Amino acid sequence: MATGPRTARGTVTAAGLATAVLLAGCSEASSGGEDGGGQQRDAELVLTTPAAAGEIDRISWALGSEPLSLDWVYSYDYPPNTVVSNVCESLLRIDESFTPGPGLAESFDNPDPTTWVYAIRPDVTFHDGSTMTAEDVAFSLNRHLDEEVGSYWSGFYSNVESVAVTGPLEVTVKLTQPDVLFNQMMAVAGGVVGKQSFIEAAGEDHGTPDGGLMCTGPFALQEWSKGESITLARHDGYWDGANAAQAETIEFSFLSDAAALANALVTGAVDGTYGVPESALRKVLESGAGNVYYGRQTSTRNLIVADLEGPLGDVRIRQALSLALDREGFADAAIPGPSEPSRAVASKLTWGEGAAGETFAAAWEELPAPEQDIERAKELVAEAGAPDRPIVIAQSPAPVQQVLANEVQAAGKRIGLEVEIEPIAAEAYSALFGDAEAREGIDLFHTTWYADVADPLQIYVNWQTDNFANYGGWSDADYDALVDEALQEGDAEARAEMVVRLQENVTENVLWIPVDHSANSVFLSDRISGAPATNAYLYYPWAAQLGARG
Amino acid sequence: MSRFVLRRLYGLGVTLLLTSFLVFGAMHVAPGDPTSFLLSGRTPSPEAVAAVRAQYHLDDPVLVQYGRWIGDALTGDFGRSVQFRQEVGGLLGARLPTTVALVAYASVIMVVGGLLLGFLSALRPGKVDRAVLFGTTAAVATPSFVAAIGLISLFAVGLGWFPTFGAGEGLVGTVHSLTLPAIALGLSLVGLLARVTRASMVEELRRDHVDMARLRGLPEGEVVRRHVARNALVPVVTITGTIVSGLLVATAIVETAFGLPGIGSMLVQSVVTRDFPVVQAICLLVVLAFVLANLVVDLLLPVLDPRTRAYAS
Numbered sequence: 001m002a003t004g005p006r007t008a009r010g011t012v013t014a015a016g017l018a019t020a021v022l023l024a025g026c027s028e029a030s031s032g033g034e035d036g037g038g039q040q041r042d043a044e045l046v047l048t049t050p051a052a053a054g055e056i057d058r059i060s061w062a063l064g065s066e067p068l069s070l071d072w073v074y075s076y077d078y079p080p081n082t083v084v085s086n087v088c089e090s091l092l093r094i095d096e097s098f099t100p101g102p103g104l105a106e107s108f109d110n111p112d113p114t115t116w117v118y119a120i121r122p123d124v125t126f127h128d129g130s131t132m133t134a135e136d137v138a139f140s141l142n143r144h145l146d147e148e149v150g151s152y153w154s155g156f157y158s159n160v161e162s163v164a165v166t167g168p169l170e171v172t173v174k175l176t177q178p179d180v181l182f183n184q185m186m187a188v189a190g191g192v193v194g195k196q197s198f199i200e201a202a203g204e205d206h207g208t209p210d211g212g213l214m215c216t217g218p219f220a221l222q223e224w225s226k227g228e229s230i231t232l233a234r235h236d237g238y239w240d241g242a243n244a245a246q247a248e249t250i251e252f253s254f255l256s257d258a259a260a261l262a263n264a265l266v267t268g269a270v271d272g273t274y275g276v277p278e279s280a281l282r283k284v285l286e287s288g289a290g291n292v293y294y295g296r297q298t299s300t301r302n303l304i305v306a307d308l309e310g311p312l313g314d315v316r317i318r319q320a321l322s323l324a325l326d327r328e329g330f331a332d333a334a335i336p337g338p339s340e341p342s343r344a345v346a347s348k349l350t351w352g353e354g355a356a357g358e359t360f361a362a363a364w365e366e367l368p369a370p371e372q373d374i375e376r377a378k379e380l381v382a383e384a385g386a387p388d389r390p391i392v393i394a395q396s397p398a399p400v401q402q403v404l405a406n407e408v409q410a411a412g413k414r415i416g417l418e419v420e421i422e423p424i425a426a427e428a429y430s431a432l433f434g435d436a437e438a439r440e441g442i443d444l445f446h447t448t449w450y451a452d453v454a455d456p457l458q459i460y461v462n463w464q465t466d467n468f469a470n471y472g473g474w475s476d477a478d479y480d481a482l483v484d485e486a487l488q489e490g491d492a493e494a495r496a497e498m499v500v501r502l503q504e505n506v507t508e509n510v511l512w513i514p515v516d517h518s519a520n521s522v523f524l525s526d527r528i529s530g531a532p533a534t535n536a537y538l539y540y541p542w543a544a545q546l547g548a549r550g
Numbered sequence: 551m552s553r554f555v556l557r558r559l560y561g562l563g564v565t566l567l568l569t570s571f572l573v574f575g576a577m578h579v580a581p582g583d584p585t586s587f588l589l590s591g592r593t594p595s596p597e598a599v600a601a602v603r604a605q606y607h608l609d610d611p612v613l614v615q616y617g618r619w620i621g622d623a624l625t626g627d628f629g630r631s632v633q634f635r636q637e638v639g640g641l642l643g644a645r646l647p648t649t650v651a652l653v654a655y656a657s658v659i660m661v662v663g664g665l666l667l668g669f670l671s672a673l674r675p676g677k678v679d680r681a682v683l684f685g686t687t688a689a690v691a692t693p694s695f696v697a698a699i700g701l702i703s704l705f706a707v708g709l710g711w712f713p714t715f716g717a718g719e720g721l722v723g724t725v726h727s728l729t730l731p732a733i734a735l736g737l738s739l740v741g742l743l744a745r746v747t748r749a750s751m752v753e754e755l756r757r758d759h760v761d762m763a764r765l766r767g768l769p770e771g772e773v774v775r776r777h778v779a780r781n782a783l784v785p786v787v788t789i790t791g792t793i794v795s796g797l798l799v800a801t802a803i804v805e806t807a808f809g810l811p812g813i814g815s816m817l818v819q820s821v822v823t824r825d826f827p828v829v830q831a832i833c834l835l836v837v838l839a840f841v842l843a844n845l846v847v848d849l850l851l852p853v854l855d856p857r858t859r860a861y862a863s
Binding site: 425 | 601602605630633634635636637640641644645648699702703706707710713714715716717806807808809811812815816822823
């Protein structure tokens with residue numbers, strides 16, 4: 001259910017082994033020159049950057065745009081979540097590899113499939129020094145159920161019947177039907193706890209520059225200078241001493257222009273950023289101002305089939321277009337970091353650990369390799385007959401999308417399909433994801449869609465009949481039933497078996513056209529180190545790990 | 551004169567009221583509404599849609615909505631931004647000073663540079679004139695984003711004289727930070743104004759009364775000052791007023807390139823996300839700036855050209 005489409009920045013993805021091997025030789029990573037004109041296709045994937053050597057007074061970080069709000073109920077995009085993850089904490093906490101563990105809840109219990117009991121950690125203090133209570137927890141979770149609030153995370157609460165305080169440090173959530181994703185969501189923004197009296201007093205201003213935030217994280221919101229920057233200061237009374245912040249302050253500047261960002265990184269005005277834009281990467285690497293690290297991410301690049309009735313109505317035409325795509329050529333032209341042609345929509349980072357992870361890995365090998373096969377594609381077109389009107393692909397001004405749209409057009413030409421490119425302004429592009437009217441006349445559009453948790457089920461619920469992300473309007477009773485069954489399956493391995501079947505179904509029917517798994521990138525200046533390299537920074541207090549470089 | 555000012559102020563009020571209605575109407579005729587943004591990323595239940603629509607009064611008739619908006623606007627309350635969920639007043643209040651400072655700085659560069667080059671070009675025919683002509687042609691043809699790229703790579707990244715982004719703090723900090731953006735914004739306008747000034751000067755220099763003044767033996771300096779420049783400035787002042795007020799929303803590209811928090815980039819972002827309250831407030835601001843700039847021009851002209859005084863009184 002996670003949408004990752006809104007900002008162009010930070011939307012690159014991951015592939016490769018889940019080893020936590022650190023980049024061998026920083027200079028090798030930053031020289032860039034030898035490996036294909038500044039490209040780093042073979043760069044190693046790491047879980048995190050080298051640990052910080054010690055504390056640091058001030059870090060300057062760049063965000064692709066100003067967060068619209070820091071209220072976590074409205075934070076479902078790269079810029080807000082990058083900041084909120086350091087200020088506000090959830091009941092559970094993921095690590096760099098998206099593995100969940102205890103957070104503000106010391107432990108949880110699942111006495112029956114529809115009951116989740118959270119034991120709240122005692123002695124956790126908010127940034128104002130007051131102690132967090134079970135009432136604060138219940139109030140925070142209940143906000144997602146309030147229609148007046150209009151939480152972006154309310155979808156994950158659709159099976160929640162009630163959230164109540166059931167003991168001095170205990171909160172119980174009752175579900176109307178079993179839902180395995182609910183508890184997983186308690187590790188991300190859907191499970192954030194804020195101070196009740198503060199939220200009530202702030203009212204509509206909560207989470208804005210005028211109202212602020214009152215949470216428990218390693219950093220507190222110090223200043224939000226509208227349109228310019230957000231400054232966080234270390235929370236000295238942080239409950240988790242082992243993970244306390246290394247930096248005294250971190251200032252986030254809003255730099256939407258890739259050239260402006262590149263200049264700021266090169267001159268050292270900014271120390272780091274996630275998702276270095278493709279166009280800025282080369283300049284940054286050549287400057288020697290710091291290093292770029294790559295890690296896996298829970299998102300993949302796909303072309304969403306927005307209309308399953310139009311020219312892409314016949315599955316053979318969709319298969320043909322997918323077979324005609326030159327994914328390697330696209331990656332060579334547009335993706336500067338590691339990238340792998342993808343076989344399915346769910347990213348490898350979502351597979352999880354243990355037996356479930358092995359099930360997904362085995363299923364991946366079974367899926368058809370994403371190799372170009374023009375002959376087979378032509379046969380499919382001949383069988384189905386070319387559609388009577390051109391296939392329309394939407395394209396925002398983001399360079400990656402331009403390359404991809406051109407490749408789709410070329411792929412169509414190779415096999416006798418006419419593809420028309422419809423240019424759309426960057427900001428208007430995001431309307432495609434929420435507004436059916438905006439998708440009128442569009443057959444295909446680009447997305448880097450991310451999962452919030454390490455469970456591919458979160459991706460495959462998208463094709464349930466009434467899901468908002470089911471843009472093509474796919475409807476299959478068996479599929480819907482299997483999703484419901486998987487949502488009720490508490491055993492991760494048994495669930496993986498079901499999700500693999502969902503994945504096969506989506507892949508066979510080409511409901512989205514998978515393009516590639518590319519890597520998350522993070523730039524760190526030569527002053528700092530310690531940030532995770534995966535996209536766990538969306539929900540994990542990553543900035544606390546950032547400190548001086550050794 | 552005071553009656554003239556009063557009359558203009560009255561006209562200003564009427565203009566603002568009319569344009570406010572046009573702006574409001576236009577935003578509501580445009581397709582789409584903020585509901586989809588407010589409910590982004592979800593399968594909205596009918597109750598959620600109804601709650602959002604009620605919150606923003608989207609189901610009232612347009613005239614009722616307009617009446618509520620204009621009534622609140624008169625008390626300084628421009629509503630709440632749909633995307634930022636903040637008061638529009640505070641949202642723009644934080645960004646307006648940067649944009650106003652940038653526009654003022656660029657205007658000073660435009661006026662000083664444009665007048666100097668225009669005079670020089672008109673009074674020194676031959677090599678100097680041709681050199682200025684060449685330079686101003688290049689300046690006019692340089693879009694602000696191209697100027698921005700060049701200025702940043704040379705003076706901010708290369709020489710390190712100026713910051714690469716941000717608006718700076720305090721007077722000195724602001725002037726320092728806004729120098730490159732103001733040059734990027736004003737460069738092509740310097741060229742434009744120099745050309746207008748030159749043309750206007752050359753025309754005045756050919757006039758009979760200038761020949762008369764010279765024949766009467768007045769020193770050349772006085773001829774140029776009293777009989778040429780003063781008259782030549784009339785069209786220059788008029789065009790300057792129009793350019794400056796238009797600059798207020800022409801800053802988007804420069805603001806983005808230099809990472810400045812201003813209202814130009816805010817307007818662009820708000821239009822595409824259908825953030826009605828913000829767009830309406832910025833449009834009103836721009837109309838206000840146009841009307842005020844025209845007022846200033848109208849007050850200046852009689853000082854320059856006595857013939858327009860009869861009209862003014």
